[in-house]
Amino acid sequence: MLYPTRLESNREKQQTRIEQLSPLLVGGNTDHGWRVFFSSKALCGSCHQVGVKGGRVGPSLTGIGTIRSGHDLLEAIVFPSSSFVRGF
Numbered sequence: 001m002l003y004p005t006r007l008e009s010n011r012e013k014q015q016t017r018i019e020q021l022s023p024l025l026v027g028g029n030t031d032h033g034w035r036v037f038f039s040s041k042a043l044c045g046s047c048h049q050v051g052v053k054g055g056r057v058g059p060s061l062t063g064i065g066t067i068r069s070g071h072d073l074l075e076a077i078v079f080p081s082s083s084f085v086r087g088f
Contacts, residue, residue: 037050038054050062057088
């Protein structure tokens with residue numbers, strides 16, 4: 001059984017990790033990101049669709065940057081099980 005203090009500790013560790021990675025939110029390379037997203041290692045594109053490419057198991061990520069902050073996206077990538085879109 002998870003106790004509140006353990007849950008709080010895990011959340012604090014997650015927040016610390018997000019803060020450590022937040023410098024990665026500056027700059028970037030869309031071509032490289034596209035290759036990583038659809039790579040056989042990351043497998044993001046097997047469930048998520050961007051435009052007309054990708055799977056339909058998870059929610060479409062087309063235009064996700066217009067409705068979510070960089071911090072939200074970073075958290076979703078690093079800790080994908082932290083939250084789910086309703087219906088998925």
